[in-house]
Amino acid sequence: MLEQDIFAISSSEDFTAAALRVFQFQYDNNSVYHEFCEYMKVKPEAVRSVTDIPFLPIQFFKSHRIISEGYSPQVTFTSSGTTGATVSSHYVAKTQVYETSFTKAFQLMYGEASQYAILALLPSYMEREGSSLIYMVDHLVKKSHHPDSGFYLHDLSALAAKIEYLEAKQQKTLLIGVSYALLDLLEHYSFSLEHTVVMETGGMKGRRQEMVKEALHDQLKNGFGVSKIHSEYGMTELLSQAYSKGHGIFECPPWMQVLTRDPEDALTLIRGKTGGINVIDLANLYSVSFIATQDLGKIHADGSFEVLGRFDNSDIRGCNLMVL
Numbered sequence: 643m644l645e646q647d648i649f650a651i652s653s654s655e656d657f658t659a660a661a662l663r664v665f666q667f668q669y670d671n672n673s674v675y676h677e678f679c680e681y682m683k684v685k686p687e688a689v690r691s692v693t694d695i696p697f698l699p700i701q702f703f704k705s706h707r708i709i710s711e712g713y714s715p716q717v718t719f720t721s722s723g724t725t726g727a728t729v730s731s732h733y734v735a736k737t738q739v740y741e742t743s744f745t746k747a748f749q750l751m752y753g754e755a756s757q758y759a760i761l762a763l764l765p766s767y768m769e770r771e772g773s774s775l776i777y778m779v780d781h782l783v784k785k786s787h788h789p790d791s792g793f794y795l796h797d798l799s800a801l802a803a804k805i806e807y808l809e810a811k812q813q814k815t816l817l818i819g820v821s822y823a824l825l826d827l828l829e830h831y832s833f834s835l836e837h838t839v840v841m842e843t844g845g846m847k848g849r850r851q852e853m854v855k856e857a858l859h860d861q862l863k864n865g866f867g868v869s870k871i872h873s874e875y876g877m878t879e880l881l882s883q884a885y886s887k888g889h890g891i892f893e894c895p896p897w898m899q900v901l902t903r904d905p906e907d908a909l910t911l912i913r914g915k916t917g918g919i920n921v922i923d924l925a926n927l928y929s930v931s932f933i934a935t936q937d938l939g940k941i942h943a944d945g946s947f948e949v950l951g952r953f954d955n956s957d958i959r960g961c962n963l964m965v966l
Contacts, residue, residue, distance in 0.1 A: 644927065645927060647663075648897045651897050657899065658691065658692060664924050664927060665686070668931065671710040671711050674698075674706045674707075674708050674930070693901075696932065697920045697934040698930050699933075699934050700879055700935050707733060709929055710735060710927075715735060717734050717777070718732065719732040719774040719777070720770075720771070721879075722766065722770060731878075736928060739881060740777070740925065743881050743882045743897070744778045744781070744881075745781070747898075755786045756788075758786050759790045759814070760783045760786045761792065761794065761818070762819070763817065763819035764793065765820070768793060768795055769795075774878055775876065790804060790813075802833075808837070809835060809836065815837055816841060817839070818842075818843065818874070821843070832866075834867035838866070838868070841872040841885075842872075855890055859871040869888075870887065870888030870889070872885065872886060873886040880898075880925075882895060882898040882925045884900070891947075891948060892946060892947050893945075897925055898922065898923050898925070900920070900921055900939065900945075900947045901920040901922070901941065902915075905938070908934060917940070918935070918938060918953065919937040919947070920934050936952050937951070937953075938953065
């Protein structure tokens with residue numbers, strides 16, 4: 643079964659074989675992606691490697707209902723957006739696939755959730771419906787089985803007290819928070835943490851001025867008294883996450899891969915220099931696994947990557963295919 647094969651990938655050969663099978667499945671069963679491939683004049687018989695596969699511009703999740711034929715969504719995740727803005731919608735046919743993806747990815751990078759007390763500071767996500775991040779963190783909190791795990795909205799004093807309490811007990815702790823909220827916490831409290839992983843999920847969400855990632859991490863490291871800030875790279879349109887354990891270098895789970903394209907020519911893949919990030923997320927089996935994002939990044943020789951910014955314009959240059 644294709645779902646099982648995806649999460650059993652253990653080599654680059656396994657990944658390529660699974661990606662080609664997923665491409666064929668989505669070409670055959672996803673009308674939006676099929677039409678996109680037809681527009682790009684790409685036939686399955688011409689696709690022999692992952693570099694031959696067309697990447698769907700991520701804006702399609704704002705304008706099209708993307709789900710395989712014969713499936714209905716068990717849940718629909720939506721992106722955050724300013725009032726009146728069109729948001730992305732990810733129609734998830736099987737929530738179990740998402741749960742398997744984020745559980746296995748967390749295990750690979752950090753071990754079992756049951757080792758941790760998990761503290762979540764994600765107010766902007768909690769204040770709306772349809773957040774895939776809240777869905778994931780809520781499940782990890784429950785899997786931690788720790789009485790002190792939980793979400794914090796605006797009660798920063800209670801959160802600061804809980805962090806200090808867990809530190810005093812030498813309890814292994816994960817503090818995951820949206821960037822602006824972590825900075826809000828540090829405006830009132832400072833820490834010297836030895837047993838806590840601090841993970842930022844990115845984004846000021848219009849609450850603070852955007853910062854260069856390095857400056858953000860320096861401020862967070864100073865305030866929390868840690869040597870490294872961890873990060874999570876995910877989005878509404880993906881069912882997998884990459885993680886960084888410091889220095890902004892992200893690693894993917896075995897069923898996810900990042901490529902980069904020429905910013906001036908969306909159909910040309912590049913390596914070793916800054917380009918637009920293309921993501922292969924095989925957990926997106928029942929939507930689309932091959933997505934051209936609006937992020938800019940750089941791929942390293944070992945397959946790890948950095949996120950360096952976003953495109954200034956709303957359309958992906960060289961690939962304005964929204965007419966479909």
